[in-house]
Amino acid sequence: MSTSSWASPLNDWSAAQYLKFEDERTLPARDLLSRVSLKSPKRIVDLGCGPANSTAVIESRYPDAQLVGIDSSPDMIRKAKATLPHLKFIVEDLKSYSPPEAVDLFYSNAVFQWLKKEERFEVVKRLMASQPSGGVFALQVPDNLSEPSHVLMRETAKSGPWAAKLASVGRDTFQTPQEIYDQLKPVSSRVNIFHTSYYHALENHEAIIEWVKGTGLRPFLDPLQPEEKEGFLKEYLKRLQGMYPSCVDGRVLLRYPRLFVVAVKE
Numbered sequence: 001m002s003t004s005s006w007a008s009p010l011n012d013w014s015a016a017q018y019l020k021f022e023d024e025r026t027l028p029a030r031d032l033l034s035r036v037s038l039k040s041p042k043r044i045v046d047l048g049c050g051p052a053n054s055t056a057v058i059e060s061r062y063p064d065a066q067l068v069g070i071d072s073s074p075d076m077i078r079k080a081k082a083t084l085p086h087l088k089f090i091v092e093d094l095k096s097y098s099p100p101e102a103v104d105l106f107y108s109n110a111v112f113q114w115l116k117k118e119e120r121f122e123v124v125k126r127l128m129a130s131q132p133s134g135g136v137f138a139l140q141v142p143d144n145l146s147e148p149s150h151v152l153m154r155e156t157a158k159s160g161p162w163a164a165k166l167a168s169v170g171r172d173t174f175q176t177p178q179e180i181y182d183q184l185k186p187v188s189s190r191v192n193i194f195h196t197s198y199y200h201a202l203e204n205h206e207a208i209i210e211w212v213k214g215t216g217l218r219p220f221l222d223p224l225q226p227e228e229k230e231g232f233l234k235e236y237l238k239r240l241q242g243m244y245p246s247c248v249d250g251r252v253l254l255r256y257p258r259l260f261v262v263a264v265k266e
């Protein structure tokens with residue numbers, strides 16, 4: 001896919017929609033942090049902290065660290081400040097973010113997939129250049145563009161009266177593990193990459209839509225008028241029902257692969 005991620009400007013994120021699946025979305029945040037071996041980092045930045053669910057995970061492991069969350073969404077930062085009022089949260093784009101002091105741990109859960117492909121590791125390397133030796137950059141991204149949930153989203157976009165409006169909507173594929181390793185190894189003493197597939201037992205097919213409405217479906221719905229949205233969602237639901245079988249208890253298993261990277265600065 002080309003780098004035409006956001007052909008039209010996106011509306012702001014909705015913290016409330018995102019948090020409908022807070023437990024499931026926070027699992028990989030815990031798994032990512034569990035692979036960071038720093039004992040007592042002094043300064044930590046949560047890049048794309050969202051509503052502070054990931055920041056809370058970091059805080060419980062490193063309560064004595066100076067912890068800051070940054071996010072480009074005003075709604076997410078409002079929610080983050082309300083949730084953890086004793087911490088510092090800033091509305092800022094991580095692409096231009098420069099920390100005022102050296103940061104021991106940059107942590108980013110489910111954010112870098114939203115950047116254009118060619119920007120992602122330029123940002124990582126720029127931020128790593130400001131870290132002390134032994135500093136860590138840890139990130140996790142969904143690896144779900146080939147999952148039925150996302151394939152059907154794209155197929156629905158192509159096959160309705162909304163097709164022209166959505167022609168250039170899509171997210172860049174993520175770098176392969178080897179591309180990531182080759183980008184980061186020259187500036188790292190160690191690059192650990194791993195992959196986990198979560199299986200979320202969601203209530204029904206409508207719940208898959210509720211899940212992706214908080215993230216991957218946003219660019220497809222944002223450009224549409226209300227009646228087009230309704231038509232799109234109806235068609236998308238029909239396709240999901242045809243692809244995901246119901247389980248013994250009527251729930252639907254949403255397979256959700258995710259890619260993790262933990263790099264230690266040389």
Ligand SMILES: C[S@@+](CC[C@H](N)C(=O)[O-])C[C@H]1O[C@@H](n2cnc3c(N)ncnc32)[C@H](O)[C@@H]1O
Pocket residue numbers: 013025026029047048049050051052053054070071072073076092093094095108109110111114115215
């Ligand atoms: C899927 S949420 C992840 C939230 C949280 N980190 C978590 O673990 O659940 C992605 C977040 O990345 C933020 N984001 C996307 N692009 C960004 C950018 N260029 N700079 C800062 N934040 C960004 C969004 O506003 C959103 O809050």
